[in-house]
Amino acid sequence: MRNGSSVTIYQVARAAGVSPSTVSNLLNGRPGRMLPATKQRVEEAIERLGYRPNRTARQLRTGRTQAIGLVVPSVANPFWGTFARHLEGSALAEDYHVLLCNSEREPERERRYLEQLWDDGIRGVVLCSSLPSLDHVKPLLEAGLTVVAFDRTAQAGDPETLVNISVDNVVGAHLVTQHLLGLGHRRLAYVSGSLRAVNRQERYRGYLSAIAEAGLDMAAANAELSTSDDRYGDRDAAELGRARTVELLNSPNPPTALVAMNDMCALGVCAGVRDTGRQVGEDVSVVGFDDILLAELCAPALTTVRQPLERMAAEAFQHLRTGIEGGAPVAGRSLLIRPELVVRASTAPPR
Amino acid sequence: MRNGSSVTIYQVARAAGVSPSTVSNLLNGRPGRMLPATKQRVEEAIERLGYRPNRTARQLRTGRTQAIGLVVPSVANPFWGTFARHLEGSALAEDYHVLLCNSEREPERERRYLEQLWDDGIRGVVLCSSLPSLDHVKPLLEAGLTVVAFDRTAQAGDPETLVNISVDNVVGAHLVTQHLLGLGHRRLAYVSGSLRAVNRQERYRGYLSAIAEAGLDMAAANAELSTSDDRYGDRDAAELGRARTVELLNSPNPPTALVAMNDMCALGVCAGVRDTGRQVGEDVSVVGFDDILLAELCAPALTTVRQPLERMAAEAFQHLRTGIEGGAPVAGRSLLIRPELVVRASTAPPR
DNA sequence: AGAGAGTGGTGCATCGATTTACTGTTCAGC
DNA sequence: GCTGAACAGTAAATCGATGCACCACTCTCT
Structure with a gap:
């Protein structure tokens, strides 16, 4: 009841007359390990029962999550709202979720958030606070968190594996x-x-x-x-x-x-x-x-x-993804994007 | 490595010379079941080892998550950004996360999102699309999802357990x-x-x-x-x-x-x-x-x-919390808030 | 003295999926 | 005819925390 009437991998296995392992093999991209006929039976069973794997169980077993964190100063600022929107677009295309956190640029709050995200199994985060020091994040980076610092260029003393994406x-x-x-x-x-x-x-x-x-x-x-x-x-x-x-x-x-x-x-x-x-x-x-x-x-x-927010968001997400899925963090690097001047009516020669 | 050097409840138990059950009892608000001395030993062990319970394992076991979903048309709109900000504030105070989803008011996208959230163990969602029909959500509501419809008043034919919060x-x-x-x-x-x-x-x-x-x-x-x-x-x-x-x-x-x-x-x-x-x-x-x-x-x-966004966000969160933690969905109801006229300079008598 | 209640714990099955090690079968090659 | 690789698939341990069922022991009451 609390858990809905969710179908488990065991029920699928029984319905298809195979073991859970076989179902799992199919689900995890190893369809070569079974006869085409078997594969089809399993697929039918999945379809018929409306089976959807339990993400939590999967995460517990594998240690991976299909989610990334986004820490912004405040999403009440349309700039960050728009960025969040684009990041989510990129993430969604790859079946990832985005966990939103407003830090108000407070390091302590930021640290708490990142720790919570880590505890939730999240291994990749876009950090938008632009704080000069990332010392409060270092322990998590060392533990294996992939961090993209957005709107912040590389600083001396930054952790080695940090990736920076920013406009110049x-x-x-x-x-x-x-x-x-x-x-x-x-x-x-x-x-x-x-x-x-x-x-x-x-x-x-x-x-x-x-x-x-x-x-x-x-x-x-x-x-x-x-x-x-x-x-x-x-x-x-x-x-x-x-x-x-x-x-x-x-x-x-x-x-x-x-x-x-x-x-x-x-x-x-x-x-x-x-x-x-x-x-x-x-x-x-x-x-x-x-x-x-x-x-x-x-x-x-x-x-x-x-x-160019959309492009930057896509870039940030790709970094996280490779960082997370590759297991080992990629080498730190910086991406500095040339901004564009947009002239409108608020400027004119002085009187 | 992938999982960091995380401390488990077993290690805490061993360090304190008790069983995991006792540690769990302490963690879950049943400290009365042990001697004060034992309690203190366990607390020390937790502190010393820097133990933080694995949320994923906990979620798998209990079926509960400390997270709610927020589905807005688009957080690029400052109105929704501000709302998200307030909702997160309320949630944070109770140690809850907010998962952000932009639906663009597309029912199909909304349904997919809610299903994903459900699969992630989320049992409470604030829905802000104001769509007239919630049929696409009904199966999940019946499965036990607690839904607060925000900025949408009750409609004939709504699911029974739906809660509406809206300004009039x-x-x-x-x-x-x-x-x-x-x-x-x-x-x-x-x-x-x-x-x-x-x-x-x-x-x-x-x-x-x-x-x-x-x-x-x-x-x-x-x-x-x-x-x-x-x-x-x-x-x-x-x-x-x-x-x-x-x-x-x-x-x-x-x-x-x-x-x-x-x-x-x-x-x-x-x-x-x-x-x-x-x-x-x-x-x-x-x-x-x-x-x-x-x-x-x-x-x-x-x-x-x-x-009054802040108040409404707080109200929405409280509903979700009681809905989630109470297990059974609360009875549907509507909260209609009287808005306030704010007169500024964009209005004046006609020429 | 024996029943009953209270205290301070512990053992173990369980949540659902993954994955390693393994089994039984078939068949090509010598 | 025998070896051993390739194939198709399974059993079972595992991830970490939870909580029910139970146990051993001590009091109290009649």
């Missing part, structure tokens, strides 16, 4: 900053949450390098505007962008262009611009990063940097 | 339409995707009832604007809103207020309004439904209907 954040931020400079902006500011995450550091670096390249006075370019270290959420990202922008624009000699760490933050920045009575894309230019769906939809549409 | 869509749409009428709008239109989903039907009904109540000519109120039946996605929702809005506003005698089926659609509608050179909240009023984070952030901020 430095290049992306450089591109978008160059775009602003090319439009003639000379007083810029960068709006970001805490720079603890490495992708944020990289974006900031790309921003600074573009400014330096243009021979601009660094002092003109407003430096990082971080909130307190523990605020990482995405509602926060937007609120932060809004609050900081109001401050910036109310200061003497305000910037004419604002670079936000990501699109959610940029949407907050746009709101902040309006709060001060200015027009985005006219009085002030704003750029984001990620190219979430809403970047195209909001008013004015956001100039931003596109991450 | 009729009331919500009524409220927001009343608001527009109260502002003086007399030519309205409703923008929606296919009305196959019951929540959409209800919202449309609420819209119509408010218009009828005001004694308005029904012909004035533009009827449903559906796309083809298979287009359900959320990128589509926005695109649909945009395309239909452009058509509507370019027609003779265009509406002065647009009611969108949800916020994503409303954001598309806003884009469409701008495409025709009009201003949202000045030339045309726009309202949505859901109150996603972006409703507050976009320009102008969206008047909409708020769903």
Whole structure:
């Protein structure tokens, strides 16, 4: 009752007049070990009884699961939601499940999650927290967990078997900053949450390098505007962008262009611009990063940097699969994808 | 190796000088069956060896899993992302996992997912597709799956044990339409995707009832604007809103207020309004439904209907838990929550 | 003294599938 | 005619935890 009226391999075996081993052999791709007639009898029995193997029992025996873990900061952010969607698409095609975990970028929470996943038999995880250190994950990596770090480039001291998949954040931020400079902006500011995450550091670096390249006075370019270290959420990202922008624009000699760490933050920045009575894309230019769906939809549409999420998700899944099914973890490597600048209406020459 | 260096209950038992049964008794909340001294020895052994019970083995034996399923149309929609986030929060507090599935509202895909979840030992699922018929789910319900239908009210012919949790869509749409009428709008239109989903039907009904109540000519109120039946996605929702809005506003005698089926659609509608050179909240009023984070952030901020997602997620999880842990499914019931109107800048009296 | 209840445990079958080692048969090759 | 490989298939141990049925022992009560 609790278990439904599930059919076991024994019942199939009896119905087909063979032993469970034979059924198992058929199920596990060893049909050569029996006569075609036998094979057909077994197949018929499976069909007739509507047999579906018990995944739990299989997992207990083999130690393998048809599932991977996905740890994102928060799926409430459409960027991560979209990524999750694509990853699931890739996984589904190979009959894998995705276990979703929101870490809020807290290492301790992340560690607990990974441990639970491991206990559930999951041997492959996509980790999206972009934390600089992965020490909290090391024990599991050593135990054999395959980890793909997404949106995080390789760092010195990383575990050997780690695979990194990321867009080139430095290049992306450089591109978008160059775009602003090319439009003639000379007083810029960068709006970001805490720079603890490495992708944020990289974006900031790309921003600074573009400014330096243009021979601009660094002092003109407003430096990082971080909130307190523990605020990482995405509602926060937007609120932060809004609050900081109001401050910036109310200061003497305000910037004419604002670079936000990501699109959610940029949407907050746009709101902040309006709060001060200015027009985005006219009085002030704003750029984001990620190219979430809403970047195209909001008013004015956001100039931003596109991450090819679908391709990256497929890549991440393939890595996990080979890592899991190969048994031994594959050698660590990094995949750095060149992002694409998407120019829309939120940027224009300064007044 | 493949399985890590995992410690089993036997090793703990040996280390503590007791039988596995005793360890199991302690682990499963029966500490009264042993002397305090014994209990302490076992606890020490667990601690010392770093023992964590194998969830798979436990699941095979008991038939229970510490996981629930969540089937949403698409987590790329921030509304579902936020819901997933809250559900996970509730689940986590009770040490449950959430398995995420994107159904795209396709019944066949949904059925396949639920079957897979069942095979994985999952006995409780939150279903968010709002499909009018749950026939494709019936076999599993009968087998003992606990299902909470979210954002879908009870329908005639529903399985008996089904639990429905939803905001009152009729009331919500009524409220927001009343608001527009109260502002003086007399030519309205409703923008929606296919009305196959019951929540959409209800919202449309609420819209119509408010218009009828005001004694308005029904012909004035533009009827449903559906796309083809298979287009359900959320990128589509926005695109649909945009395309239909452009058509509507370019027609003779265009509406002065647009009611969108949800916020994503409303954001598309806003884009469409701008495409025709009009201003949202000045030339045309726009309202949505859901109150996603972006409703507050976009320009102008969206008047909409708020769903208390966090509370609803908690409620959904509690239902599943009692359903799963109680063994027998609880009696079917419905929870209908009164939504709240949130007035922002996208609505104003007609020109 | 013997029945009955309570205490503090343990032995072992069990969940369902997998897989290794093995058996019995057939038949080619010398 | 005998050897031994190839074939078709099976028996049984195993994965790790659970929980029922049971046991040995000590009190208490009549």
